[in-house]
Amino acid sequence: MSHSSIERFKTVTDRNVLALQEAKQAGVKVVGQYCIYSPLEMALAAGAVPVSLCGTKNDSIFSAESILPRSLCPLIKSSFGFALEDSCPYLAASDIVVADTTCDGKKKMFELLAERKPMFMLQLPQIQNAPALEYWKEQYESLMRHFEQLFGVVIGEKELRSAIAKANRFRRALKSVLDLARKKPSPLSGMELMEIAHRASFVPDWDKAAELLEDIAREVGASNESPFSASAPRVLLTGVPVGLGSHKVVKLLEDCGASVVCLDNCSCYKKVRLMIDESADPLTALASRYLDMPCAVMSPNPNRYAYLEELASEFRADAVVDLTWQGCQTYDVESWSVKKFVREKLHLPFLQIVTDYSPADTEQLKVRAEAFLEMLR
Amino acid sequence: MPVAGVDVGSVAAKAVILNERTKAVLAHALVPTGWNPRQAGEDALNRACSLAGVERASLTRIVGTGYGRIALPFADKSVTEITCHALGAVHLFPRTGVVLDIGGQDSKAIAVDADGSVQDFVMNDKCAAGTGRFLQVLSGILGMDVRALDEAAACGKPAEISSMCAVFAETEIVGLLAQGAKPEDVAAGVFRSLARRMVSLSRRIACRGECTFTGGLASLPAFVRCLSSELGVAVNVAEQPQNTGALGAALIAAR
Numbered sequence: 001m002s003h004s005s006i007e008r009f010k011t012v013t014d015r016n017v018l019a020l021q022e023a024k025q026a027g028v029k030v031v032g033q034y035c036i037y038s039p040l041e042m043a044l045a046a047g048a049v050p051v052s053l054c055g056t057k058n059d060s061i062f063s064a065e066s067i068l069p070r071s072l073c074p075l076i077k078s079s080f081g082f083a084l085e086d087s088c089p090y091l092a093a094s095d096i097v098v099a100d101t102t103c104d105g106k107k108k109m110f111e112l113l114a115e116r117k118p119m120f121m122l123q124l125p126q127i128q129n130a131p132a133l134e135y136w137k138e139q140y141e142s143l144m145r146h147f148e149q150l151f152g153v154v155i156g157e158k159e160l161r162s163a164i165a166k167a168n169r170f171r172r173a174l175k176s177v178l179d180l181a182r183k184k185p186s187p188l189s190g191m192e193l194m195e196i197a198h199r200a201s202f203v204p205d206w207d208k209a210a211e212l213l214e215d216i217a218r219e220v221g222a223s224n225e226s227p228f229s230a231s232a233p234r235v236l237l238t239g240v241p242v243g244l245g246s247h248k249v250v251k252l253l254e255d256c257g258a259s260v261v262c263l264d265n266c267s268c269y270k271k272v273r274l275m276i277d278e279s280a281d282p283l284t285a286l287a288s289r290y291l292d293m294p295c296a297v298m299s300p301n302p303n304r305y306a307y308l309e310e311l312a313s314e315f316r317a318d319a320v321v322d323l324t325w326q327g328c329q330t331y332d333v334e335s336w337s338v339k340k341f342v343r344e345k346l347h348l349p350f351l352q353i354v355t356d357y358s359p360a361d362t363e364q365l366k367v368r369a370e371a372f373l374e375m376l377r
Numbered sequence: 378m379p380v381a382g383v384d385v386g387s388v389a390a391k392a393v394i395l396n397e398r399t400k401a402v403l404a405h406a407l408v409p410t411g412w413n414p415r416q417a418g419e420d421a422l423n424r425a426c427s428l429a430g431v432e433r434a435s436l437t438r439i440v441g442t443g444y445g446r447i448a449l450p451f452a453d454k455s456v457t458e459i460t461c462h463a464l465g466a467v468h469l470f471p472r473t474g475v476v477l478d479i480g481g482q483d484s485k486a487i488a489v490d491a492d493g494s495v496q497d498f499v500m501n502d503k504c505a506a507g508t509g510r511f512l513q514v515l516s517g518i519l520g521m522d523v524r525a526l527d528e529a530a531a532c533g534k535p536a537e538i539s540s541m542c543a544v545f546a547e548t549e550i551v552g553l554l555a556q557g558a559k560p561e562d563v564a565a566g567v568f569r570s571l572a573r574r575m576v577s578l579s580r581r582i583a584c585r586g587e588c589t590f591t592g593g594l595a596s597l598p599a600f601v602r603c604l605s606s607e608l609g610v611a612v613n614v615a616e617q618p619q620n621t622g623a624l625g626a627a628l629i630a631a632r
Contacts, residue, residue: 343497354502363444364483368500371459375495 003223005215006192012212013199017089020204023049024093028204029151032094034079035102036266036293037124039140039286041276043098044163044206045155046147052201053097054088055079056243056267058357068109073327074356075241076105083113090202091117096150098143100124103297103330120146126299128291137287144283160282168275170206173213175272180217181261182315185226190237190250190260197268198243232259233376236317238308238338240325241267246357249323249365256369262315264307265323266295273307296330304334305341312346319349319376326356349375378437379403379429382626383418384458385410385445388481388509388593390417391623392425397437397631400468404429405620414445422451440626444482454629459487459498461625466589467493468628469621470613474586477575477604477612478621479594481509486579489586493625499581507574509594514547515567519560523597530568531599533561538570546570568600572607579608589613591621 024030031043032053043050054060060081061074067084068077082088091097100122101107110121122139125132144155153159177196180187188196196216203209235258242250242265250260262269270293277285294303312320320342324331335352342350351372355361378398384391390410394403406424410417418441426433441452442461449455458480466476467489476487484507488496501507516523536558540546546567553563571594579588588610594600595618605612615621 349497364500367444367457367459367483371457371495371498374457374460375498 003216003219005212005219006196009196009199009212009216012208013203016199016202016204020049020051020090020093020202023204029095030090030093030204031147032091032097034097034099035106036270036295037100037102037290038098038122039143039290041160041163041167041282041286042140042143042147042155044166045144045159046151046153047159048095048147048151049204049206051090051094051204053079053091053094054082056198056241056247056357057082057245058359060085060087061357067112071327072105072109073240073325074246074358075325075328076109078246078357080109080113083116096120098122102295103328105327124297125291126297128298128303133284133288133291136291137283140283140287157282160286161278164276164278164282164285166206168278170200170210170213171272171275173210173217174200176217177213177220178262178269178272180220181259183226184234184316185228185230185232186234186259186261187220187223187226189227190235190254190258190263191247193260194242194247194250194263194268195244197263197271201267201271228259232257233318233373234259234261234316236262236264236308236312236315236320237323238264238304238320239323239335240328240331241265242323243267248357248359248362249321249353249355249369252362252365252369253321253373256366256373258319258369258373261317262311264311266293269311270294270307296328296334301334304338305345308338308341309346312342312348317348319351319372320346321372322350322352324352324354326354379431379435380627380630381422381425381436381439382461382623382628382630383422383439383441383449383452384443384461384620384622384626385414385418385421385441385449386443386458386481386622389619390414390421390443390445391620392418392421393620393623393627394425394429394431394436395624395627395631400628400631402624403431405617405623407617407619410445415448415450418445418449419451438630440630442622442626456626456629458622459485460495461622461629462591463487463489463495463625464493464628465621465623465625466591466613466615467491468624469615470587470589472587473589473613475579475582475584475588477579477588477590478592479507479509479571479575480592481513484508484575484578484592486575486582488582488584493628497582499578501574501578507571507578509592511546511567511571512594515550515564518547518550518554519564521560521564523593526564527597527599529561530564530603533559533563533565535569536562536566538563538566540570565599565603568603569607572600572604575604576607587613589615591615591618593619595619
């Protein structure tokens with residue numbers, strides 16, 4: 001099944017690297033970002049382009065292991081490996097990398113990365129309350145001052161507001177695509193949802209990206225086709241981020257007959273679930289919206305459960321699969337509480353899958369995925 | 378009319394022939410898997426057919442399971458060993474609430490309903506920790522087959538084995554032997570470490586009802602005693618515990 005809007009989106013996003021280089025030659029500054037807690041709006045307000053950085057491929061892990069411990073999570077190793085090999089064009093194009101102290105593994109890796117690349121570290125609090133928000137807002141303010149100095153610009157309320165509006169438009173557009181999967185059966189596979197979100201995070205022209213996504217939402221929304229039968233079990237995938245190259249569990253679930261309807265992770269739905277309040281004080285609005293992200297590094301992490309409950313009902317999920325990257329302690333430990341919540345409160349079957357990026361355990365994972373789907377029948 | 382279930386595991390291929398209507402077992406067979414899962418499945422099935430005195434062609438339905446399930450061209454359907462072990466165990470012991478299975482390359486704890494349907498399950502991690510592979514490593518070091526290990530472990534005082542990883546456990550065992558530990562104590566120690574691993578796995582699912590232990594290791598009396606004592610409850614063990622998956626597959630074929 002092909003939709004011309006998706007084909008167009010793919011053609012344009014195939015040129016992401018070229019487009020970024022063209023923009024750079026025209027004098028545009030590039031800000032590379034790793035984590036969902038780093039605000040895209042700050043780069044946009046500084047007149048720069050925020051882009052995601054590579055970290056979803058297995059290939060670069062081998063190089064990373066010359067420095068990082070093997071037992072570390074594959075996402076951290078992959079990201080660092082790209083930096084060591086200088087094989088991520090987005091990282092190469094970045095004038096600065098904005099990162100945050102999300103988890104222990106990341107923050108120590110970022111210390112090593114800082115030896116190779118200009119970086120700005122945001123010190124992320126691990127609780128979501130008023131003093132933490134105050135502190136987080138100060139972190140954003142320092143980032144703003146840093147950008148002003150680095151790029152020789154002044155960032156005022158006007159710039160922030162227009163950046164928020166731009167990012168919100170993009171968010172709304174991506175959300176309208178991801179929300180297509182609420183329909184039963186879903187017109188898009190989980191693989192397509194994942195790929196669209198992944199590609200969209202590397203588009204240098206944000207308005208263009210929003211336009212293309214709006215087209216997809218319109219075209220696919222009007223069609224009645226679906227790659228699934230109405231009886232395909234609908235899986236809500238929660239947990240760690242997934243992108244092209246680290247998509248094996250999404251593919252495996254769908255190869256075994258499931259329809260992954262929502263990816264509740266920071267590479268996909270967490271990005272778009274909430275808009276930034278456009279009427280409030282911009283810096284406060286940004287800090288509070290980003291701090292609310294339910295990553296497992298937060299302690300406690302109440303929003304994780306609130307999201308799950310909401311998404312399971314909105315996407316009419318039949319089951320929840322929690323994906324954990326091997327070595328990611330916070331998501332691995334939290335999985336126990338998530339399981340309890342999903343089984344006892346949502347009354348849905350639950351499966352945790354712990355794996356890395358390599359294909360070595362494909363057959364073993366297939367047994368788990370197939371057995372889980374047999375359980376749903 | 379007869380039906381068949383074929384379970385091709387990493388160590389052995391098992392086949393069970395059932396009477397479709399009465400669900401009575403007509404015959405069962407077990408052959409080592411070796412390097413060719415497809416041939417092993419074929420051999421197990423042929424042997425079971427000849428023991429039952431039925432023609433292959435007269436089987437109305439064949440269900441394949443186990444890691445080699447996708448390699449069986451003759452199977453009408455393939456179902457995972459999780460579903461099959463659950464059905465097989467509940468068929469043999471109707472009050473089963475939990476099925477524990479230790480296979481050659483993975484181990485699992487399965488919570489089941491009265492009708493044998495799976496409610497929840499957990500499996501070991503990616504590595505071979507807590508699987509039958511663990512015993513194969515020990516058997517290689519001590520130069521004893523698995524039966525002899527069981528007899529040795531029965532009279533040993535468990536040595537402390539802390540490693541869960543099959544590779545590191547090997548290093549640890551070699552170290553213990555170098556320090557003069559007795560083989561029977563090492564065997565008893567490995568049994569206890571494996572049993573404890575199963576206990577922690579089973580605690581990850583909500584357990585109720587009786588516990589049924591399936592898979593090849595369930596035919597080792599000393600290991601079964603060790604597992605029961607670590608679990609704190611008696612476990613059900615079938616006469617041919619390694620056939621439980623194939624039996625479950627045959628029950629699906631008989632539906």
